[in-house]
Amino acid sequence: MNEAFPAGGYHKKLLRINLTTGMIQSEEIPVEVLKSYIGGTGLGIYLLYSQVPTGALPLGPENNLIFATGPFTGSLVPGSGTYSVMCKSPLTGYAASAQANGFFGARLKAAGFDALVVQGCSEEKVYLYIDSNTAVLKSSEFLNNKGAFETDKKLRARHNEKGYEQKISIACIGPAGENQVRFAAISSDRGHMAASGGVGAVMGSKNLKAIVISGDGPIPTAPGKKNEIKKEIFRWREESNASGLGKTVHEKGTLGLFKPYHDKGWVPVKNMTTNQLPEDTLAKFDWEYIQNEVYEKVPRACHTCTFTHCHTVRVKKGPSKGFIGEEIEYEILAGYGSNWGISDPGTITMLNGFIDDLGMDAKEVSFLISMLMEGRQKGLIGKDDLDGIDLTWGDVDAVKQLLEKISLRKGMGDVLADGVARTVKALGKEFDKIGVYVKQGNAPHVHDSRTRWGTLFTQIISNTTSQEGMDMTGRGNPELGITKPTADPDRYLAEVQTKTGPKRQFEECLAFCYFQACSLKQMVQTLNVITGADFSAESCLKIGERVINLLRMYNIREGLSMEDDSYSHRLGQSPTDGPGKGKSLNSTFNEVRQAYYEMMGWDNRGVPTAETLERLNLTFSHIEKVR
Numbered sequence: 350m351n352e353a354f355p356a357g358g359y360h361k362k363l364l365r366i367n368l369t370t371g372m373i374q375s376e377e378i379p380v381e382v383l384k385s386y387i388g389g390t391g392l393g394i395y396l397l398y399s400q401v402p403t404g405a406l407p408l409g410p411e412n413n414l415i416f417a418t419g420p421f422t423g424s425l426v427p428g429s430g431t432y433s434v435m436c437k438s439p440l441t442g443y444a445a446s447a448q449a450n451g452f453f454g455a456r457l458k459a460a461g462f463d464a465l466v467v468q469g470c471s472e473e474k475v476y477l478y479i480d481s482n483t484a485v486l487k488s489s490e491f492l493n494n495k496g497a498f499e500t501d502k503k504l505r506a507r508h509n510e511k512g513y514e515q516k517i518s519i520a521c522i523g524p525a526g527e528n529q530v531r532f533a534a535i536s537s538d539r540g541h542m543a544a545s546g547g548v549g550a551v552m553g554s555k556n557l558k559a560i561v562i563s564g565d566g567p568i569p570t571a572p573g574k575k576n577e578i579k580k581e582i583f584r585w586r587e588e589s590n591a592s593g594l595g596k597t598v599h600e601k602g603t604l605g606l607f608k609p610y611h612d613k614g615w616v617p618v619k620n621m622t623t624n625q626l627p628e629d630t631l632a633k634f635d636w637e638y639i640q641n642e643v644y645e646k647v648p649r650a651c652h653t654c655t656f657t658h659c660h661t662v663r664v665k666k667g668p669s670k671g672f673i674g675e676e677i678e679y680e681i682l683a684g685y686g687s688n689w690g691i692s693d694p695g696t697i698t699m700l701n702g703f704i705d706d707l708g709m710d711a712k713e714v715s716f717l718i719s720m721l722m723e724g725r726q727k728g729l730i731g732k733d734d735l736d737g738i739d740l741t742w743g744d745v746d747a748v749k750q751l752l753e754k755i756s757l758r759k760g761m762g763d764v765l766a767d768g769v770a771r772t773v774k775a776l777g778k779e780f781d782k783i784g785v786y787v788k789q790g791n792a793p794h795v796h797d798s799r800t801r802w803g804t805l806f807t808q809i810i811s812n813t814t815s816q817e818g819m820d821m822t823g824r825g826n827p828e829l830g831i832t833k834p835t836a837d838p839d840r841y842l843a844e845v846q847t848k849t850g851p852k853r854q855f856e857e858c859l860a861f862c863y864f865q866a867c868s869l870k871q872m873v874q875t876l877n878v879i880t881g882a883d884f885s886a887e888s889c890l891k892i893g894e895r896v897i898n899l900l901r902m903y904n905i906r907e908g909l910s911m912e913d914d915s916y917s918h919r920l921g922q923s924p925t926d927g928p929g930k931g932k933s934l935n936s937t938f939n940e941v942r943q944a945y946y947e948m949m950g951w952d953n954r955g956v957p958t959a960e961t962l963e964r965l966n967l968t969f970s971h972i973e974k975v976r
């Protein structure tokens with residue numbers, strides 16, 4: 350490694366806040382750690398593994414909440430306001446890793462820090478205020494059980510931001526986080542949700558309502574490299590603008606994915622009891638219809654975004670006419686629309702605002718409510734079991750009432766606040782046949798992935814409560830050595846995951862918006878010119894692999910076994926209609942999983958071998974115990 354590393358891209362500093370003692374201090378991040386883990390999820394899992402004791406309760410004071418940026422954060426790299434949040438997940442008991450775009454990461458960097466580590470638990474409800482000179486804890490009693498949007502508004506007013514000028518950035522929780530709903534999210538800059546794994550519940554368990562950052566200091570840049578950096582970023586932009594995903598997101602938003610996904614049978618409809626929508630609903634879910642007929646829009650781009658796919662919108666027609674909120678994504682249209690039997694896009698937009706304000710993860714909310722709706726239809730649960738709420742397909746008011754109860758852990762909401770997998774256990778009957786979740790304990794992304802096996806498999810074996818690799822099955826990728834499907838489909842599926850996981854995790858170390866991704870070659874060139882490093886593509890993929898293995902070792906340390914690398918009954922069922930009718934991963938899943946373990950250099954129970962750990966420079970005294 351070049352001696353000059355890091356010449357730019359980092360402050361080499363983290364801010365540690367102990368909420369039990371009130372201690373706030375700045376600490377040096379060793380250069381060796383940055384070389385080995387880069388930042389984002391990599392830095393996060395390093396800090397989680399090394400600083401949170403084995404067996405710490407996810408909602409106890411020993412768990413840490415880690416906000417980590419990467420070397421691109423705050424730079425001119427497109428979509429580089431991104432940050433990762435990591436902690437032990439209250440949903441799974443393993444590592445949680447959630448990312449959000451917006452401005453928060455860039456503001457943290459501009460305040461002089463690469464990461465924040467929040468530990469302990471405050472006696473009083475507080476928020477943290479950070480600027481380039483100060484970090485102080487202030488009472489947040491005036492925000493108790495306030496929604497995330499109102500919290501954002503009140504804090505902006507208190508810190509002299511009149512509108513939404515982005516001079517400050519705010520990450521906060523709604524009532525779901527305060528009441529430790531296990532799938533509570535952190536909302537940053539009004540609607541950029543760090544959602545996976547219950548990170549908002551951990552923030553709530555610490556009595557930390559919000560973090561306000563007002564940083565406007567310089568971002569470290571390698572001396573004399575400004576022009577070179579600009580050139581690399583220009584090339585990056587050209588590449589990402591020309592990519593298929595980039596074009597779609599720029600022109601249509603992720604709503605443009607709905608129709609093609611539906612036509613392939615990849616959209617969940619009514620808890621995956623089908624994947625086909627009636628023609629009239631499909632017409633209302635068309636991106637052009639929503640953009641032109643349903644919305645009036647004002648762009649709301651994130652830090653250095655070239656796509657501006659986020660907009661603030663006003664609903665022009667339908668029962669939610671006049672509602673002002675955020676433009677919805679594919680996953681919201683599927684999650685709160687097709688999966689719940691709701692067909693009015695304006696109402697889905699309103700529900701999105703309502704749920705973001707409560708501060709919950711869309712994936713878990715979608716499959717929790719759809720399971721209860723199907724259970725109600727099948728007579729597994731009645732109105733009386735839901736505190737008098739008559740939850741049937743498409744009933745918007747019933748959904749709102751129930752979600753409000755969940756966010757406050759009131760009545761039946763207290764049971765449901767534990768997420769899909771735990772609710773299945775609590776309700777018994779045949780809920781284990783209809784619940785949609787992976788065995789680690791979290792709901793998957795809102796796709797009908799039963800015949801989209803690359804997407805399903807990367808979530809089943811994920812160590813992050815989200816997607817660990819990329820679904821490139823069928824497409825091929827010469828840069829990663831992925832061919833078109835081979836004669837052995839089981840090994841092919843395992844191979845795609847083995848080869849895409851390291852790239853995806855490397856990207857999450859760099860911390861930028863996934864929609865703006867470019868080739869690995871371009872990412873590495875940009876990293877080298879920003880930090881003064883001399884990384885190669887191989888060394889960067891090795892870093893991604895190291896991060897996956899450290900995540901894996903953390904999870905094994907906390908009790909993960911190969912039985913957790915599996916999925917619920919419904920996810921293994923064949924669709925009864927649509928293009929995937931009759932297909933299921935069930936018959937070959939064990940072979941795929943074993944092939945994956947073998948390709949990753951793990952033993953036949955999914956534990957990284959000593960040779961693998963040594964090759965990745967990961968050595969742990971507890972390995973013998975685990976094995």
Ligand code: SF4
Nearest residue numbers: 428651654658659862
């Ligand atoms: S593409 Fe969308 S999410 Fe990504 S940085 Fe741009 S506006 Fe933000």
